[in-house]
Amino acid sequence: MLPNRSATATPSFPEAGLPERLGPPVTLDAEQQAAAEELINGPRRGVYGPFRPLLHRPSLLQAVAKVGETLRYAGTLDGALREWTICIVSRELSNVFEWDMHLPLAEAAGVPSAALAAIERGAPLPADLRADLVLAHAVASELVRRHRVSDETYAAALSMWGEAITVELLTLVGYFVMVCWLMNVARTPGPQ
Known part of the structure; x- marks a missing residue:
């Protein structure tokens, strides 16, 4: 298992170690x-x-x-595919909480440590990585960086997963983009 390296990883987590600026309310109604x-x-x-x-x-x-x-x-994505995709989004958005939370879950689901280390460093993916994980990396990275996916990537996703799984994967990316952005602004600390 990879150690918790969020404070020193490349690319960095800009909010790591900074004080939380939007925590829960002090008193709850x-x-x-x-x-x-x-x-x-x-x-x-x-x-x-x-x-x-x-x-x-x-x-x-x-x-x-x-x-x-x-x-x-309650989703239908394979555990490795789901956790891998969450890790990709958290690294793309430099979110310390989701990275530290889902890194061990990805490893436990069978995502190779070498692949996780590659996305942590922004390095090329291992040549022997499962095809569905390589494609999920393309989908998530294109969506986060370009706000859409190419026709080629979309066709590959439909061919590999069909429409229902493709929709679920795209929704997973969008959900984790949303919560990562919220936590980046709030400076939510990583899991304790």
Whole structure:
């Protein structure tokens, strides 16, 4: 397993080590308390990551949490493909929380350490990497960098996964872009 290297990795995590600037509310009203309890009693078992700043808007927190739960716990993507894609997005957006949270999950799901080390350093992917992971890297990277995917990449995604899985993968990228941006602004610390 790769050690937690977020503070020294290249490309860096600009917010690593900086004080959080948009944490959860100091005191919770009834709606915020109910939203927090829903997270604590759900599959996440706590209020952390993007849900710290989202606690300021309980109805938004609940909607975002539901989308994330659907993608992570009720989705149809292979675990390695899902966790790999999350790691790609977190590195593309230099998000310390999602990288540190999903790196061990990706390894546990079978993503090769050499591939994770390559995206951590911004290096070429290993030549023997599974074809679906190579394609997911192309889809996620193009989408984050260019805000769209090329016709060639899109055709390859449809050929490999079909429409339903392609939609799920694109939604996964979009969801994690959203929460990474929120946490980057909030300076949400990595998991403790």
